Amino acid sequence: MEDDAPVIYGLEFQARALTPQIAETDAIRFLVGTQSLKYDNQIHIIDFDDENNIINKNVLIHQAGEIWHISASPADKGVLATCYNKTSDSKVMTCAAVWRMPKELESGSHESPDDSSSNTQTLELLCHLDNTAHGNMACVIWEPMGDGKKLISLADNHLLLWDLQESSSNAVLSNSAALEGKGQLKFTSGRWSPHHNCTQVATANDSAIRGWDTRSMRTKEPLQDSIIATYEEHEDSVYAVEWSSADPWLFASLSYDGRLVINRVPRALKYHILL
Numbered sequence: 001m002e003d004d005a006p007v008i009y010g011l012e013f014q015a016r017a018l019t020p021q022i023a024e025t026d027a028i029r030f031l032v033g034t035q036s037l038k039y040d041n042q043i044h045i046i047d048f049d050d051e052n053n054i055i056n057k058n059v060l061i062h063q064a065g066e067i068w069h070i071s072a073s074p075a076d077k078g079v080l081a082t083c084y085n086k087t088s089d090s091k092v093m094t095c096a097a098v099w100r101m102p103k104e105l106e107s108g109s110h111e112s113p114d115d116s117s118s119n120t121q122t123l124e125l126l127c128h129l130d131n132t133a134h135g136n137m138a139c140v141i142w143e144p145m146g147d148g149k150k151l152i153s154l155a156d157n158h159l160l161l162w163d164l165q166e167s168s169s170n171a172v173l174s175n176s177a178a179l180e181g182k183g184q185l186k187f188t189s190g191r192w193s194p195h196h197n198c199t200q201v202a203t204a205n206d207s208a209i210r211g212w213d214t215r216s217m218r219t220k221e222p223l224q225d226s227i228i229a230t231y232e233e234h235e236d237s238v239y240a241v242e243w244s245s246a247d248p249w250l251f252a253s254l255s256y257d258g259r260l261v262i263n264r265v266p267r268a269l270k271y272h273i274l275l
Contacts, residue, residue, distance in 0.1 A: 004267060011258035014257060015032055015033060017035075024077050028050055041062045067082050068094055073142055079098065079099070080099055081129075081142070098171065140152070154187035159201070187205050250262065
């Protein structure tokens with residue numbers, strides 16, 4: 001019987017980066033990226049067993065730096081992108097890269113979160129998204145219904161459209177647009193809509209939401225949103241909330257203290273929507 005109670009998983013490091021494994025539509029799987037200044041950062045592959053309310057995990061080493069954002073390819077289970085801190089000439093920059101996880105981990109894990117003997121593995125670097133001329137990367141978002149070859153990165157006040165080539169080993173900047181207005185405007189996050197032939201992108205900066213048309217790279221009228229419900233299992237700031245790609249009624253949230261909470265839409269609301 002389905003249980004509405006949340007399931008909680010704790011990471012040993014602070015974290016704010018969370019994504020579902022988009023290309024996996026059978027299993028409930030999330031990826032979590034950590035933020036540690038002292039130790040190698042990690043990506044936790046989290047599998048949720050919905051029937052038994054159990055979490056299983058695997059851990060990948062992300063040696064490039066603190067992970068500020070993570071996103072998964074919609075077409076390839078093993079490919080993901082991260083935004084991370086990098087220090088160069090005493091200056092800290094937030095960079096972005098595309099990675100591949102080991103083949104044997106693409107379909108998840110059956111290890112318990114308490115299994116401290118599990119072996120950690122590393123990611124294979126596929127390519128960097130060059131932000132030298134555009135500033136700090138805020139996030140990388142993939143074309144939702146595509147073949148995993150198009151993505152957008154938000155860097156300071158720039159929206160950059162990339163094409164991945166040669167098995168994702170090279171990224172070519174195909175188009176760009178700039179956020180214009182008073183003050184030092186910077187993007188903070190964005191989402192690529194799976195509707196309207198994937199031509200619409202929504203971005204956030206400060207308290208403003210803007211819509212962009214990827215065909216013209218121009219803004220559209222501001223989007224509207226509203227609060228439906230609140231959840232209060234976290235004790236620290238929540239930096240990410242993502243829906244499962246396998247179960248439309250299940251989502252995960254991540255707070256800075258490393259607490260991952262898996263919740264379901266209440267059954268009453270679910271059946272009200274369905275019936």
